[in-house]
Amino acid sequence: MLEPREQFRRLSWTIAALVAALVPHVAHLRIWVTGLVLAICAWRLLAERRGWRLPGAVLRTVIALGATAGVIASYSTITGLDGGTALLALMAALKLLETRAPRDHVVLIFIGWFLCLSAFLYAQDILTVVCVVPTVWLLAAALLEVARRGQGPAPAPFRASGAMLLKALPLALVLFLFFPRIAGSFWGAPSSERALTGLTDEMSPGDISDLALNDTVAFRVRFKGPLPPPSQRYWRGPVLNEFDGYTWSRGDNQFYSRPRVSYLGLPVDYTVTLEPTGQRMLFALDMVEQWPAVMAQQTWDYQLRTRSPVNSVLQYDARSYPRYQAGAQLSPALRHLHLQLAAGRNPRTIQLARSMRAAAGSDREFTRSVLAMFRDQEFYYTLTPPGLERDSVDDFLFNTRQGFCGHFASAFTMMMRAAGIPARVVGGYQGGDWNPIGGYLILRQSHAHAWSEVWLPESGWTRIDPTAAVAPERIERGLEATLSGDELLEGGLGRDSLLLWRAGMVWDNVNARWNDWVVQFNRLQQEQLLRKFGVDDPDWQDLALVLGVGLAVMLALLSGWLAWEFRPRRADPATENYRRFARRLARRGVERAPHEAPRDFAMRVRRLRPDLGSAASAITELYLKLRYMPAHSSRDLILLRGLVRRFHP
């Protein structure tokens, strides 16, 4: 049994490591979970210090059931990523309530490592790694402390565990590079209810302008050819077909056949690295022709939708044709859907549209006159549009007249429908920041955009961006170009310092490489790596072979390193020289017995080999002087070395 002080010390290590493992989760754990876990940790430390009794089995069971019920109530499941993590954290805290033996501590450290893993299931960005790596180290140090059996001298926990982690690193690297990755999964993807900012399948007035100040990266694009001009960089996201007078939504009418698309002109090939969205959409340039079919399917309104929400970084290649003709024919069902209006809502807009359509003469002329109205009348493009009434389009067109892209797209589409032209709102991203350091395009949340698609008999589905009429520089040069100085300052979007801008781009490039080479490292990259090692057409067996060879090499290196670390102590120079002298004699058959003192040995040498007697005595006396006399000089050592060198029996 350990003494109380030692017990307390070990408990402190365990709790510190556990709390550190909890840190990356604080952002998404319910506040009561974090609070309860911390409270139990604090109480347990106090109980140890004050010698309070730990709760009995009955009370522990009650708390455990209560915690489980709480998790189910809060997360509605215990198997999802959120519920599972919360439950893991709570169970660790409960385990703490019965922790006495060293084994309990060790189990808690194991749970801490599991929490680290689940932190990676949430996010794989550099910041998470920076947060988790020290935690892994702390857990290793704590394990060293709590797994100790004795109470005697101990190695410094951080140093010793850090040294072992360093030794483990090369092995881990070989495993990481060559361990075969599987395609697909054994069971479903982790479900998380994280609220990620970004586009959703709904759009109410103000939704997109909320994103306008958000600099977070939505996705990055690397083009195989030249960068398309901004007017072609419309990244299609959710297509919103239904309107209730205030909010546009995707609707649940998913079972239409997809109208045919003819692709014209030259294709654009690119690779998108999508940050987690929590949504089921992929973004592609209009009009997409090729994409990884295993990842997503194309809907009838040309969106790419995944089977499950995108909760981790996703990389895909795609090919699009900026020039295309989509939907030469429109089925009556689709025509009906795209003319649908919320009954009794926005009456003034409907009236206005009908009168303008009557005046215009043709559909095409009508679209032009609506765009002209936005351009020539007092409509303002602003980041901070005022809130709108229930009849949002009426309120916007006739009262506030200040809006962001969503307002204009919404009003335009509704006017089209009111005039009998099939139309819909398309959400997505537009434009992008070019990163000259990495040579790729960054699409941020602030590039979120909404535009209109109208169906015209001569051109099929045609993109019309009403924002381009109000603020053409938004399309050509991005959001900043359209805003006044005040809004820039407030939003922090201003990048007047070139240095800061460069630093930002370098950092973004680091993140992009991280995504490419670490987060997205997969079978394909493994094969590329093998080709660099000279393996043509690598297959599964080559991978296993390289893994085996790599591991063997690393193990040999590790073994050598440890052997060097554990090498015997070098004797002091005097002993070294004396041993050499004894070895030379032993080769001539005069062996020194283990119990024989140096002087006795010298005397025996004199008896057996009178010719060596004086040399042996001199060496022995010098050796004894160097070893046992406090006053000897470095000259004695030189002398001894010389005598031994010249000693040839």
Added chain:
Amino acid sequence: MRLSGFFRRRVQYWIRRRQGADRDPVTFRRGRIYVLPTKLGVVFGLMLFGMLLGSLNYANNLGLGLTFLLASLAFVTMQACHRNLEALIASEAGTEPPFAGQDAVFELALANPGRLARYDLEASTAATINDPVSIPAGGETIVKLRVATRRRGWVALDRFEITTRFPYGLFRAWAVLHPGRRCLVYPRPADAAPPPPPAPGLGSAGATQRGDDDFAGLRDYHPGDPPRHIAWKAYAKGGELLIKEFSGAAEPVPIFDLEQAQAADLESRLSVLARWIVDAEARSETFGLRLPGLEIPPQPGEQQRRRCLAALAEFQAVAPDDA
């Protein structure tokens, strides 16, 4: 993992056969250090397997990286565990003969010739496990291995292990030694023994002329001389320890004889003799011992006590291997 039952005995037998008997001192070379995961190590392995499946399933590269790092760490700790024993040198130190019923203590010197300290080394015999010890670089420590005794005679230390679970307790490395050491066990002094019969006077063979009556002179001190005969005054003057010798035939010197010890059987009679010897020595008396076929002339002191008790222990004793 600790092996159990039949399998464990088979493994011990196998180890004994492949290692052979040990010659003192024993250096822990690679070939005689065994490593197996502990229960915790197995649990850790299962956890790693779960982490591997989860990371592969979600194609989570950082999760995989963490899993591989921890797996490699476990491997490094296995090596460190093995190295924690390697190159240690175990050599025999003293033994202290116990009385039957007490533990025989076999002292073992464990030396660490390396430049790194060794931690948490546990020495264990079949019945006992010692507290863990650490040995600094270049240092040495004495480990006391205890073997329980039940009766007088010889007791053997056939086999012991030096075990370590350092650093993480995920692996257990151990070395098995078969030193074949023996230790004498004195008969247990009888709790209630009759007082020794009065000495038969001068007639007995071997009784000396020394007595307690008349001061006869001073001689040099020898270890084991009764302290009450030390000439303290002479010591204060000259700084030399001298012993006052007395002469006179007045005090007879006892020779304890097996024949005189009245008890039920041989063992009990030996116990009675042991009691007499221990008591006599504690009173700094002079005494001798007579057993069939053996006579130890009277002497005072610790040496005499050992000699007599050893004679009792070995009297018609069985060899340790048959014990």
